[in-house]
Amino acid sequence: MNRHGAPIVTGFALVCVVVFVLLWITGLQGEAFVRAGFIPARFGAELIAPPGTMVPFILTPLTSAFLHGGVLHLVFNLVVLLYIGRQLEAPLGANAMAALLVGGAYAGAFAQWVADPGSPIVMVGASGAISALIAVFALIFSRSQAPAIGPIPSHWVRALWLAAAWIGLQLLIGFAGGGGFGAIAIWAHVGGFLAGLLLARPLLRWRFGAR
Numbered sequence: 001m002n003r004h005g006a007p008i009v010t011g012f013a014l015v016c017v018v019v020f021v022l023l024w025i026t027g028l029q030g031e032a033f034v035r036a037g038f039i040p041a042r043f044g045a046e047l048i049a050p051p052g053t054m055v056p057f058i059l060t061p062l063t064s065a066f067l068h069g070g071v072l073h074l075v076f077n078l079v080v081l082l083y084i085g086r087q088l089e090a091p092l093g094a095n096a097m098a099a100l101l102v103g104g105a106y107a108g109a110f111a112q113w114v115a116d117p118g119s120p121i122v123m124v125g126a127s128g129a130i131s132a133l134i135a136v137f138a139l140i141f142s143r144s145q146a147p148a149i150g151p152i153p154s155h156w157v158r159a160l161w162l163a164a165a166w167i168g169l170q171l172l173i174g175f176a177g178g179g180g181f182g183a184i185a186i187w188a189h190v191g192g193f194l195a196g197l198l199l200a201r202p203l204l205r206w207r208f209g210a211r
Contacts, residue, residue, distance in 0.1 A: 008097045009085030013078050016126065019066045020074050029067075036063035037122035040113040061109035062102065067124035077126050084130075084137045092136075096203040103199055104132025104192040111191025123185045128192035131163070135196025138162040140204065156197075163193045 023029040038060040055063050068074040089097045108128020112119075138159040149157050 006086040006089040006097075008094050008101070009081060009089050012085075012101065012126070012129075013081055016066050016068065016074065016078060020068055023067075032067060033122045033124055036060060037067055037124045038064040038109045038112065039122050040117050040119045043113060043117065061106045061128070064109070064122075064124045065101075065105045065126045065129050068126075069124055073125060077130055081126065081130050081133070084133050088133060088137060091207070092203060093207050096207050100132050100136065100196065100199055100203060101129040103195045104129040107132065107195030108185070108188035108192035111187040111194070112185050115187040123188060125185070125188075127185065128188045128195075131189045131192030132196035132199065134162055135159055135193045136200045136203070139197060139200050159193075159197060163190075 019032075023032050036055045042057045042060070068077065085097070088100075092100070105126070105128045108131065109123070111128075112123055138161075139156070147154060147157065152160075
């Protein structure tokens with residue numbers, strides 16, 4: 001599928017790459033993390049940032065999605081984003097895709113804040129948004145089958161298995177990069193995934209009406 005069939009996903013990926021390269025060339029990556037990354041402890045203290053200092057807290061779930069901690073982090077996220085996102089954008093449409101990415105980013109940040117509201121650790125990366133895409137893909141578009149577990153229907157089991165695999169791979173990347181468990185915002189992945197599960201049906205109804 002070419003870029004014209006998935007302008008939102010392709011544009012998002014390109015902006016992530018451009019931002020990463022510019023910050024790497026200028027050496028401002030660390031400063032950008034502090035200024036535009038999501039920091040749970042900022043909630044309640046800096047909802048509106050002083051002019052010329054930091055991005056307003058309310059926008060950091062979005063700005064942090066364009067920041068990545070290293071080449072491996074960026075490449076892995078973009079591979080998953082482009083592979084799954086391009087398959088979803090054509091049937092969902094650009095508006096629904098944009099809503100899904102934004103919803104996943106905010107849900108991921110919210111889950112990370114709920115897990116540790118006083119944390120001063122910066123969270124960066126598009127994992128919350130991508131987790132929402134994975135949930136929609138697994139719940140609606142994936143053709144693979146998984147047996148039901150008790151009262152849990154098969155399509156939910158399939159989605160949960162994919163979520164576990166996604167989080168597991170992110171953990172491996174964290175350990176490979178030397179950061180260990182703390183380097184991966186697990187709750188952001190969980191929050192984004194749950195947002196995708198909740199938004200999947202409403203977005204399809206938005207796209208196709210009552211069908």
